[in-house]
Amino acid sequence: MDKEITDYSLKRPSAELVGYLTYLTPQRIQIFGRTELGLFEQLSSDLRYENLAKVMVQEVPCLIITRGLPIPQEFVRLAEDRGIPLLASDRSTTQLYYLLIRFLANRLAPSTLVHGVLVDVFGIGVLITGDSGIGKSETALELIRGGHLLVADDAVEVQRVDEENLHGRAPQSIKHLLEVRGLGILDVTKLFGAGAVRDEKEIHLLVELEEWKEGKYYDRLGLDPPQTLTILGIPIPKVTIPVRPGRQLASIIEVAVMQNRLRSKRM
Amino acid sequence: MMLTRELTINNKSGLHARPASLWVQTSSRFRSNIKIKHGNSVVDGKSILGILSLGLSTGSVFELLVEGEDETEAVVALEKLMIDLESQDR
Numbered sequence: 001m002d003k004e005i006t007d008y009s010l011k012r013p014s015a016e017l018v019g020y021l022t023y024l025t026p027q028r029i030q031i032f033g034r035t036e037l038g039l040f041e042q043l044s045s046d047l048r049y050e051n052l053a054k055v056m057v058q059e060v061p062c063l064i065i066t067r068g069l070p071i072p073q074e075f076v077r078l079a080e081d082r083g084i085p086l087l088a089s090d091r092s093t094t095q096l097y098y099l100l101i102r103f104l105a106n107r108l109a110p111s112t113l114v115h116g117v118l119v120d121v122f123g124i125g126v127l128i129t130g131d132s133g134i135g136k137s138e139t140a141l142e143l144i145r146g147g148h149l150l151v152a153d154d155a156v157e158v159q160r161v162d163e164e165n166l167h168g169r170a171p172q173s174i175k176h177l178l179e180v181r182g183l184g185i186l187d188v189t190k191l192f193g194a195g196a197v198r199d200e201k202e203i204h205l206l207v208e209l210e211e212w213k214e215g216k217y218y219d220r221l222g223l224d225p226p227q228t229l230t231i232l233g234i235p236i237p238k239v240t241i242p243v244r245p246g247r248q249l250a251s252i253i254e255v256a257v258m259q260n261r262l263r264s265k266r267m
Numbered sequence: 268m269m270l271t272r273e274l275t276i277n278n279k280s281g282l283h284a285r286p287a288s289l290w291v292q293t294s295s296r297f298r299s300n301i302k303i304k305h306g307n308s309v310v311d312g313k314s315i316l317g318i319l320s321l322g323l324s325t326g327s328v329f330e331l332l333v334e335g336e337d338e339t340e341a342v343v344a345l346e347k348l349m350i351d352l353e354s355q356d357r
Contacts, residue, residue, distance in 0.1 A: 112307065112308075113307070113308040113309060113310065113320075115309070115310060115311045115314070115317060131300070132295075132311045132313040132314055133295070133313065153316055154310070154311065154314045154315075154316035154317040154320070155308075155310050155314075155316060155317045155320040170320075171320035173319055173320055173322055174316045174319050174320045177316055178316075179314070179315055179316050185315065185316070
């Protein structure tokens with residue numbers, strides 16, 4: 001079975017069973033419940049195979065019959081001929097719909113790997129970015145020591161879960177690890193306990209650390225229009241923080257989070 | 268100008284902890300921006316966790332992207348490292 005599911009929506013073909021094929025959408029998983037099978041059985045025996053053959057085309061990635069209903073002969077024949085996986089479920093169509101859409105939307109959501117550190121600061125997901133060696137992990141360590149939570153260091157898998165939200169998590173192989181130059185790779189769960197980490201977090205704010213450049217303009221009044229950066233099509237508020245020895249980055253980030261929260265309430 | 272190279276992992280253990288740390292040691296000597304692309308993932312070539320997250324093993328092919336003032340030297344050094352890692356197996 002080399003069928004691939006690429007569409008997260010589902011299809012209950014009933015109008016199609018009686019010949020209305022304009023909106024066939026064969027790339028979706030086809031679900032047959034009481035209604036569809038009832039309709040199918042109303043058809044005369046010579047029409048059954050003929051009509052079903054137009055719905056169960058080669059392209060169909062999978063077909064599911066719900067409620068543990070008996071599977072008519074025609075389904076088995078077409079599934080075998082056309083290499084379509086034929087599955088059965090004991091659940092009702094509505095229950096199965098709910099489960100499958102939630103699962104598929106999650107699995108098929110666009111995702112990307114971002115270089116940065118994701119931390120949960122006061123419940124706000126903050127993605128710290130910046131060139132290597134600027135001190136992202138060190139800042140994260142300070143934040144963890146201050147009671148905030150680590151989600152991912154260095155590489156963050158970012159997934160667009162719906163039209164408005166991005167979720168970040170660590171790639172499995174480096175989950176809950178933090179690398180600090182001079183100390184090596186730290187297991188944050190072992191060092192600080194299970195309360196210092198979390199597996200996944202929504203991304204609310206981007207903090208970009210950059211080398212302090214003399215003469216570069218930085219926001220001094222906090223009145224500049226808020227910056228955003230678009231990841232996977234979703235704009236995320238962004239603040240740029242210049243780094244210089246003696247600046248307490250962890251405290252600055254804590255305050256940036258509080259300020260961002262105030263701002264978003266005002267809007 | 269950005270330099271790109273397609274490299275294959277030929278040493279036995281892949282780019283796991285120790286080879287990855289040698290890689291990072293080498294790449295960190297340069298000022299250039301160094302990235303590793305593998306499939307759809309791009310990670311910082313100076314970050315050990317980033318590299319480990321790719322799980323590069325023997326036979327894996329990745330793209331090396333280097334941009335900056337010392338890009339040529341960086342590419343030469345990293346290519347040499349890959350060869351050294353391979354010859355250490357023998």
